[in-house]
Amino acid sequence: MIRKMIISDIVKVTQIESKVLGNTLGIDFLYDELNVNPFAHYFVYLINNEIIGYIGFRIYDDSAEMMNFVISTNHQNQGYGQELFDYCLEYITKLNVKNIxxxxxxxxxxxxxxxxxxxxxxxxxxxxxxxxxxxxxxxxEV
Incomplete structure (x- = not known):
């Protein structure tokens, strides 16, 4: 299941980032993105109510900037990343985004x-x- 990211997801998301990427955008950064930044759009992918990855964008007018995109190591190469990316591509297309x-x-x-x-x-x-x-x-180009 894919849904919008919420505050209570941040700790798990940063744990996945650290494990997979060796670093993280950080709890404070993600908190501000979800609570303060009106241009931020973040989504998580869940399997059995467990977050296995996430993707985040900032959307300005007709442009989107991908902030981060990560799938947990034990769920990679199974199509989850593609499914999450495709979901977001459809989402941002509905917002008239022309390029990422x-x-x-x-x-x-x-x-x-x-x-x-x-x-x-x-x-x-x-x-x-x-x-x-x-x-x-x-x-x-989208």
Whole structure:
């Protein structure tokens, strides 16, 4: 089941982020996104009432910026990420979003493969975006 993220989801989401990504956007950041930021749209994927992943966007006018997207390690490669992404793509299309952008670590081949498969193209590189690693900025027209 996919639903909008709520405050009580934050701790579990940050635990998944830390385990899978080695870092997290942080409890305070996510709390502010859900409570303060009117442009934030976050969703969680649940199996048997347990959060297995989430995705978050900021939507400004006709553009969306993906803030983070993660599926727990033991649920990867089973189609859950694709299902969550497709759900959000349909959601943002209804809000008249015309393009999506995101940053991905240059070394994250699994994520780059997923985004390429879903129609994202490299726009440019942000040097040392992740402390000591470059980020690729990818874009997709919706």
């Amino acid at each position: 952008s995101l940053e991905v670590r240059k070394s994250n081949t699994k994520a780059k493969r997923f985004y390429t498969k879903n129609g994202f193209l490299k726009a440019y590189t942000r040097k040392n975006y992740y402390e000591n690693e470059d980020a690729l900025v990818l874009m997709k």
